[in-house]
Amino acid sequence: MKRWGLALLAVIVILIVAVGAFLFIPHRLEEVSAPQGMPTGQALVQRGEYLARAADCVACHTAPGGKQYAGGLPFKLPVGTIYAPNITPDKRSGIGDWSDAEFVRAMHHGVGKNGEDLYPAFPYASYALMTTEDALAVKAYLFTLAPVQADTPANTLKFPFDQRRLMRFWKLLFLPGHRFQPDNGKSPDVNRGAYLVEALAHCGECHTPRNFMYGLDNAHKFAGAVTEGWKAYNITSSKTAGLGDWSDQQVADYLSTGHADKRGSAAGNMGEAVSLSLRHLTPDDIRSMVAYLRTIPSQGTATTESAVDLDPPALKASTPYSPTPDELQDASLGLQIFQSACASCHAWNGEGLQSPHAALIGSQTANDPEGTNLIQVILRGAKLETNQGTIAMPAFGKAYSDAEIAAVSNYVIAHFGNKKPAITPEDVAKARAF
Amino acid sequence: MISLKINGQSHDVDVPGDMPLLWVLRDVVGLTGTKFGCGIAQCGACTVHIDGKPVRSCVMNVSAVGDRPITTVEAVGETPAGKKVQEAWLDLEVVQCGYCQSGQVMSATALLTRNPRPSDADIDAAMAGNICRCGTYPRIRAAIKKAAEV
Numbered sequence: 262m263k264r265w266g267l268a269l270l271a272v273i274v275i276l277i278v279a280v281g282a283f284l285f286i287p288h289r290l291e292e293v294s295a296p297q298g299m300p301t302g303q304a305l306v307q308r309g310e311y312l313a314r315a316a317d318c319v320a321c322h323t324a325p326g327g328k329q330y331a332g333g334l335p336f337k338l339p340v341g342t343i344y345a346p347n348i349t350p351d352k353r354s355g356i357g358d359w360s361d362a363e364f365v366r367a368m369h370h371g372v373g374k375n376g377e378d379l380y381p382a383f384p385y386a387s388y389a390l391m392t393t394e395d396a397l398a399v400k401a402y403l404f405t406l407a408p409v410q411a412d413t414p415a416n417t418l419k420f421p422f423d424q425r426r427l428m429r430f431w432k433l434l435f436l437p438g439h440r441f442q443p444d445n446g447k448s449p450d451v452n453r454g455a456y457l458v459e460a461l462a463h464c465g466e467c468h469t470p471r472n473f474m475y476g477l478d479n480a481h482k483f484a485g486a487v488t489e490g491w492k493a494y495n496i497t498s499s500k501t502a503g504l505g506d507w508s509d510q511q512v513a514d515y516l517s518t519g520h521a522d523k524r525g526s527a528a529g530n531m532g533e534a535v536s537l538s539l540r541h542l543t544p545d546d547i548r549s550m551v552a553y554l555r556t557i558p559s560q561g562t563a564t565t566e567s568a569v570d571l572d573p574p575a576l577k578a579s580t581p582y583s584p585t586p587d588e589l590q591d592a593s594l595g596l597q598i599f600q601s602a603c604a605s606c607h608a609w610n611g612e613g614l615q616s617p618h619a620a621l622i623g624s625q626t627a628n629d630p631e632g633t634n635l636i637q638v639i640l641r642g643a644k645l646e647t648n649q650g651t652i653a654m655p656a657f658g659k660a661y662s663d664a665e666i667a668a669v670s671n672y673v674i675a676h677f678g679n680k681k682p683a684i685t686p687e688d689v690a691k692a693r694a695f
Numbered sequence: 696m697i698s699l700k701i702n703g704q705s706h707d708v709d710v711p712g713d714m715p716l717l718w719v720l721r722d723v724v725g726l727t728g729t730k731f732g733c734g735i736a737q738c739g740a741c742t743v744h745i746d747g748k749p750v751r752s753c754v755m756n757v758s759a760v761g762d763r764p765i766t767t768v769e770a771v772g773e774t775p776a777g778k779k780v781q782e783a784w785l786d787l788e789v790v791q792c793g794y795c796q797s798g799q800v801m802s803a804t805a806l807l808t809r810n811p812r813p814s815d816a817d818i819d820a821a822m823a824g825n826i827c828r829c830g831t832y833p834r835i836r837a838a839i840k841k842a843a844e845v
Contacts, residue, residue, distance in 0.1 A: 581748065582806050582821035589816035597823075605751060605802075605824030606736050615736065615750050616759055650713030650756035655735040 284426045288372045293365045296394045309402025312395050315461040315546070316388065317538035318403075321345045331355075331409040336382045341418035343382050351408035364400045365393055369440075371432060378428040380416075381435070381475065390441040390460035435476035447556070454553025457546055462538065467493035467530060484560035490695030491529040492633045494625050496554060501563040504554060512551045517542065519645045519652070520617055523571060525624025528643035528654075529634060536646035566680060569628040573679035576622055579609040584676065595672025598665055602657060603673075611677055618645065618652045621677045628678035632670045636684065636692040639666055663689040697757055701726070702770035712758030716750075717741045719757045720767060728768040728797050732826075739825030742798040743767050749805040768797035776807040776842070783842035791829035799825050803839050812843055 295301075300308055313319070322345050324333030332347035350357035356364070359374055366372045371385035379385065388396070421427060441460050443452040458464050469477045470486040485495035485502075497503040504512055511521035519527040519535040527535050539547070563569075578585040582604075588596055606615040613620030621627045626634040642656030657666070663686035670689075674682040699706045701724060708723050720726045720743070729752060732740030736751035743752045744766040771777035780803045783789075790796050799822070806813055806821040813821070818836050827835065 580809055582809055583813075583817045584820055589814070589820065592816070600820045601823035602737065604820065605739060605742075605749070606754075609820065614748055615755060649758045652756075653735075653754060655737060 284429060288366070288370065288376050288378075290362050290366060290376075293362050293393055293397070295397060296392075299394050299397070305398055305401045306405050307402075308395075309398035309400070311541070312461065313399050313402050314538050314541045315457060316391075316399065317462065317534060318348065318399070320533055320537050321382075322348050328409045328411065330403065330406055331411040332413045333411060335414075338382075338418075340422045341416065343380055343416045343418065344414045345382075346413040347409060347411045348403055349406050349409040349411075350404045351410050354410050354412045355408060356403065357408055359400075361397055361400060365396045368396045368399075369393075371428065371436065378425040378432070380425070380428060381431060384463040384466045386436050386477065387460060387463035387466060389437045390439075390456070392440055392460075395461075431474065431476070434474065448552070450549045450552045451556055452553075453546070454549035454551070455556075457542070457550050458553050462534075462550070464496070468496050481560055483554075483557050487633065488530065490633070490692055491531075491637055492629070493531070495561055497557045497560040498555065499559040499561050499563075501568045502561040503559065505559060509548075509551050509555075512554060513544075513547050516550060517544070517547050518647055520620075522617070523620075523623040525621060525626060526618045526643075526652075527645065528626070528638045529641075532643055532645045536644070540646070540648060567628075567630060569623055569625055570679040571623050573611075573622075573677060575676045575679065576609075576611045579611075579676075581608040581610050581612060581614060584609045588676065593668065593672060594665065595668040595670070595675075598661065598669040599672050599676075602660075603669070606654070609676075616652055618647075619654075621673070624677065627673055628680065630674060630678075630680045630682045632674055632682055632684045632688070633692075635670050635673060636666060636689055637695075639670065640689070640693060658693065662686070663693070698762075699724075699757070699760060700762065700764045702766060703764075708757070710757060713756050715753050716743070716755045716757050716760060716765070717752035720752060720765075726767050726769055730794055730797060732795065732798070737824075737826075738795070739798040739802060740795050742801040742825065744771070744801060744805060747805065747808060749802050766801075768800055771801060771804050774804065774808070776811075777804040779842040780804045780807065780838070783838040787834050787838045787841060789831055789834040789838045791827075791831050795825060795827045799827065799835055803835070803842070807839065807842060813839065 319329055321334055322330045322332050327333050330349045332345045334345040336343040347355040349355040352358050363374050367379065368385060368388045368391060371379040371383065373379050441456050465477055465483065467488045468483045468485060469479060470481050470484055472478045483496045486493055495503040498505040500506045507524060511524050515521040515524060515527065516539045519532055575585050584596065606619045607621050608614045611620060611622030626638065640656065640658035643654040645652045666689045667684045667686045670684045671682050674680050696707050696709050699708060706724055708719055710719055710723055717729060717731060720729050729743055730740040731753060732738035734753050736754045741751055741753040742749045745760060746763040772781045780800055784800060802822055802825050810817055818839055822835065
């Protein structure tokens with residue numbers, strides 16, 4: 262009996278020591294050296310600028326109205342707020358003192374300069390796939406920026422989430438331990454696209470649902486998820502719920518211009534990704550991303566109540582200036598708001614008077630019976646930077662009540678999506694809270 | 696240099712591609728009949744026709760026009776519907792302060808070109824995006840009806 266007790270005690274002690282070692286042994290700092298053939302000087306900086314754009318670093322590392330890359334953007338989580346740090350080369354408040362090895366360790370292992378574990382709001386589970394050469398190129402570019410003195414506000418996470426070491430458990434489960442591995446069975450195009458989509462653009466961070474531990478649920482890769490009150494849509498090969506029915510040209514146009522003919526336009530976080538990142542990619546890289554997305558297995562199916570209707574009857578019976586006679590007869594509140602605030606740009610027949618970007622025919626957002634993104638875009642407007650200039654929709658959140666926005670949302674989804682939505686003023690109030 | 700076809704004439708303008716069409720029309724080409732109202736496509740004062748369709752020139756980048764023809768209030772009277780609209784506007788003395796009226800005329804013309812016999816509801820659906828601070832709406836509607844009869 263006593264022997265068994267001793268054995269149990271020994272096992273417990275070993276476990277405590279093992280977990281303690283796992284949590285407290287300092288992270289190693291691996292030496293890195295520039296791989297052979299890596300560009301130098303201006304060529305390296307230019308490559309780094311392109312890669313930094315492809316990885317969309319600026320989106321998170323810039324506060325609204327703040328200096329680029331100077332950090333400060335808050336990530337409001339249920340357990341507190343995390344702030345994106347300053348990654349300009351300022352020696353005190355930025356990353357000016359970081360060595361190459363420290364920078365690469367952060368990108369690949371999610372470890373800060375002083376060995377602290379970083380939170381996965383920094384998408385290092387994606388950047389872990391980036392080659393060392395590309396990570397060094399990004400650093401070379403960032404170090405050419407003007408140093409900005411800007412202290413990052415301290416995170417306000419609650420216990421136990423303020424214990425950075427706990428991220429080691431998360432990393433054990435969700436951090437890839439390897440760089441991107443090309444699949445020799447696939448074409449170079451698909452492999453290049455996979456690298457861009459997975460390692461740089463980190464599409465999965467929004468488009469793949471997360472499990473209860475905030476890890477990406479890659480069994481449902483790219484099946485769509487909700488982030489910060491916006492839906493990142495299903496981008497798998499599903500013909501009804503995803504991109505399976507889109508032409509290659511449509512996907513490429515959507516990525517590089519934020520709009521595809523008969524598929525609507527990007528807003529919210531996707532609009533930002535197009536504005537800051539995707540539109541700067543070369544046509545070859547966009548084509549590769551499309552080729553890779555085509556290989557993503559289909560996830561989910563949509564019914565007629567939720568799938569995009571590409572040819573809704575109400576649009577066929579409308580002209581640019583007038584809705585259907587039945588709708589006019591009905592004169593619902595939603596129609597009245599649409600005619601005074603929306604129709605002059607969007608047009609009743611879905612073609613978009615102002616710009617192709619205003620065309621609502623085939624828009625996933627105008628077809629979603631839950632109206633998640635529709636409510637957001639009406640409340641907050643949209644702003645898209647394109648290579649032809651800014652395309653913008655004003656925000657209507659302060660001009661209309663929750664009941665009015667619910668009414669116009671229901672009208673839009675019924676008219677442009679041929680659905681029967683039931684959006685309530687409470688739904689709008691919830692959407693305002695984000 | 697951007698080449699625009701405005702009211703049947705060719706204009707080469709040296710402006711950035713993201714300049715709103717309204718600025719180009721008023722400040723560069725000198726066609727000041729089109730007015731600046733809200734700047735966010737919510738009032739309709741800046742309405743012009745591109746390819747016969749009404750657009751809000753305040754939020755339209757000049758580079759997005761391409762080679763499509765632009766018609767402004769200065770020349771809309773040369774179209775059959777525009778002529779009728781302008782005559783009806785004068786007959787009924789629609790205008791009070793007048794600031795929004797070039798936009799009203801442009802939207803009304805586009806409506807009548809497409810739909811020569813609009814109902815009251817059709818007029819509301821097409822004209823609700825053109826705001827008139829003086830409240831001349833009843834006369835606007837009456838003038839559109841009058842223009843439709845001629």
